[in-house]
Amino acid sequence: MNPLLDNTTLFSLMRTLQNARKIVIMGHRGPDGDALGAALGWAEYLQGLGKSAIVVMPNPFPDFLRWLPNSEKVVFYDHKRDVARHLIEGTDLICMLDFNSLHRLQEMGDVVANSKAERLMIDHHLSPDTTCAQTIISHPEMSSTSELVFRLIYQLGGYETMTTQGASALYCGMMTDTGGFTYNSNNREIYFIISELLSKGIDKDDIYRKVYNTYSESRLRLMGYVLSNMTVYPDCNSALITLTKAEQSKFNYIKGDSEGFVNIPLSIKNVCFSCFLREDTEKPMIKISLRSVGTFPCN
């Protein structure tokens, strides 16, 4: 595997880490598998160096990530504002993972901006705001921040002491940001990394099941219902699915139950545009979700 950092960046990263005793690690608001996996994997590495490393997220992550080891120790700004603020203000170093600008933290971004702590950005999104951290490790060619963090740990010599738990967190991030390695995943080095993670004892099949096969019965029935009522417009290579308020209550709808539904019609041959209309349960409005594949832009 090719080393990721040149020597100058590597030494500046090492110096930044050496100078910090207390470290806070954070991901973007609405943390996904990559934000959380990268943060937990990075925290394990830093703890191994004898640092105090605490993960603080703006708000909670979805339930299907709750199995991740040490995720129960994550502090949520939305739930414990005082604790989170205290940690962010009192730390030596803030590691910003999987986001490219303080806006992605919303309200917590102000706390970060006012903290005197040094900042380190580790991210794979395009166009990083280079003013928001002293050290920027931005690699948009990476499939996930978790892949990026693995490569950093590898280059810093931390692979030896990586545990199954840390390896599982990084694998989870790599898997979720590539849809189970179905997109953005043609770089052969990804599979070298997976092989190295397997050497640490991860159970990749089990991680897949824990993340993707955790639907509630009512969500699956709702999905079946929505799809059976789908309208396909072959002449327009398009499909439409809808969900009214009444239908939602019939299926005991809870927030997030229709997450990802809009993508399903795109698995029909020749359908390249999908539209999902859902009546909101609180406000008098209809939420419109659009998705497309190929060269047809839905924006």
Ligand code: MN
């Ligand atoms: Mn990501």
